[in-house]
Amino acid sequence: MTESDTDLIRRAQANDIDAFCLLAERYARRIHGLALHYCRNAQDAEDLSQEVWLKAYQALASFRSDSSFYTWLRRITINAFLNHRRSGFFRRRGQTTVVQLLQIDADELLESQSASPENIYNKLLLENVGKALAELTPSQRLAFLLRHYEGMSYDEIANAMNCSPGTVKKGVSRAIGKLRAKLSPDSNTAEALTTLANEY
Amino acid sequence: MHNCSKTKEQIIELLLDGNDQPGDRLAAEVRSCRDCSAEFDALNATLRITGRLKEMAAPPENYWTSYHARLRGKLVYAVEGRRRGGHVGPSQQSTLRSVLESSIRVPVPVAAVAVIAFLMLVPLSFRKSERANIQNPSVVQVPVEVPVIKEKIVTRVVYKERRSRFKNPTRGNRNPTVEDTFAKSQRIESSLSGFKPAENVKLTVIKGGSANEK
Numbered sequence: 571m572t573e574s575d576t577d578l579i580r581r582a583q584a585n586d587i588d589a590f591c592l593l594a595e596r597y598a599r600r601i602h603g604l605a606l607h608y609c610r611n612a613q614d615a616e617d618l619s620q621e622v623w624l625k626a627y628q629a630l631a632s633f634r635s636d637s638s639f640y641t642w643l644r645r646i647t648i649n650a651f652l653n654h655r656r657s658g659f660f661r662r663r664g665q666t667t668v669v670q671l672l673q674i675d676a677d678e679l680l681e682s683q684s685a686s687p688e689n690i691y692n693k694l695l696l697e698n699v700g701k702a703l704a705e706l707t708p709s710q711r712l713a714f715l716l717r718h719y720e721g722m723s724y725d726e727i728a729n730a731m732n733c734s735p736g737t738v739k740k741g742v743s744r745a746i747g748k749l750r751a752k753l754s755p756d757s758n759t760a761e762a763l764t765t766l767a768n769e770y
Numbered sequence: 771m772h773n774c775s776k777t778k779e780q781i782i783e784l785l786l787d788g789n790d791q792p793g794d795r796l797a798a799e800v801r802s803c804r805d806c807s808a809e810f811d812a813l814n815a816t817l818r819i820t821g822r823l824k825e826m827a828a829p830p831e832n833y834w835t836s837y838h839a840r841l842r843g844k845l846v847y848a849v850e851g852r853r854r855g856g857h858v859g860p861s862q863q864s865t866l867r868s869v870l871e872s873s874i875r876v877p878v879p880v881a882a883v884a885v886i887a888f889l890m891l892v893p894l895s896f897r898k899s900e901r902a903n904i905q906n907p908s909v910v911q912v913p914v915e916v917p918v919i920k921e922k923i924v925t926r927v928v929y930k931e932r933r934s935r936f937k938n939p940t941r942g943n944r945n946p947t948v949e950d951t952f953a954k955s956q957r958i959e960s961s962l963s964g965f966k967p968a969e970n971v972k973l974t975v976i977k978g979g980s981a982n983e984k
Contacts, residue, residue, distance in 0.1 A: 587845050594841055599828065602837075606827055620841050627845060692826070699823045717786055718817065719824055746782055750816045 575639050583630050590630070594623050597640055601647055607715050608651055610704055618654065622647045644720065648712070648730045655708050695753075702752035706745050713738050714745035772799060777806045778813075785817050 573592070581589035601622055606615040625646050633642055703711055712731065716722045717738075724735040724742075731738065777799050784796065800806045829837075876884075 585849070587842065587849065590845065591838060591842050595834075595838060598834065598837065598841075603824060603828060607824070612829075616837065616840075620837075620844060623841055624844060624848060627848070692822075695819060696823050696826050699820055700827075703820075703823075718820065721788070742786070743779065743782060746813065746816065749820060750812055753816050753819055 576635070579630070579633060579635075579639060582627070583633075590627055593639070597643055598623070600640070601643065604644075604647060604715060604719065605651075607703065607719065608708075608712060609654075610700060618650060619647075622650050625650065645730060648716070651708075651712060652731070699749070699753060702749050705752070706748060707741075710741045710745040710748075713741040714749075717742045772803055772806075774803060774806055774809075777803065778809055781806070781810050781813055785813055 573589075575593065575596070578589045578593050582593060598619065602615060602619040605618040605622070606612065609615055609618060622643070626643055629646070633639070703714075706714065709731070713727055716727045716730070717724070722730075724738045727738045728735040777796070780796055781800070784793075800810050
């Protein structure tokens, strides 16, 4: 029988690390995914997501069940993103694309059994998406991820990012416009990808 | 009237909400405009591709075992560090930390005025405290042994000769009367009895203090 979040939180608040680790196992993928798309580097994403968990453990006493545990955790994550952006954490470590996190090795991919033209096309297309995401400003990227991946409303995002809902809406719209321009079928990159995929 | 940019916004909101089928009104707008129809398809494809990235970029299952092991290690290390530092528990430290690290945003002019007012008040407060120190010296209570002098009442009877009014009838009267003058001359006569005046009288003239006097 699995324990509810409330029970685990109560135990974790009494300094039970095991209970907290169980909570982490439930939500780590979502937090890590958000970090991965935001900082676009596998190592940064792991460091950042684990830092979020450490902060959450320290601040667990302040959790009052007014919102869900994940909503509270996501707020900590967003604050961590914004703090790291201000401190230039990602720039110091260097920016890499999603290629790293997808761990695409062209030779390995071609030798593997899943090296069908469709798979190669998908992988390269996603690499292209990663590059397109990298061209967004951090604010645009964060707003887009929170709206598209997390399904947050503009008001919620604005509250979390400490800006107006209009600014968030504009940021999301611009982000989608940039992604559309980068990924549209008539763009040169997409054509090149299609050609490349057909070659294999 | 059809507005392409407005329709584009509506399409984005529709797709972001997870619907790829527009409502009747929006569908009619999209169908009526070739550009809007193309925009709808392009945006739908873009968001579908970016949505797939979320699934595709997920690390493999074996990654999570090591991830949680590392996280547990960090948690244990943090807790141990806190215990070594003398803290009772993470809850108390987090509360203290949140209080210490909390910050409020203050507009720059307000902050500047507050800083100037503070800088002006600091010297004044120092002066006031100095004055207070001068006016109100500190009182130190030290027990000191003091010999107590016991008062003694001594009574002595003094006898005073009583003067009769007759002997001093002019007491308090400054002008001598005729009787007084007569009594005085009688006392002088009695004191000159037996006095012989000399034959030669030697006179010595004492010159005055003036320089031209001779």
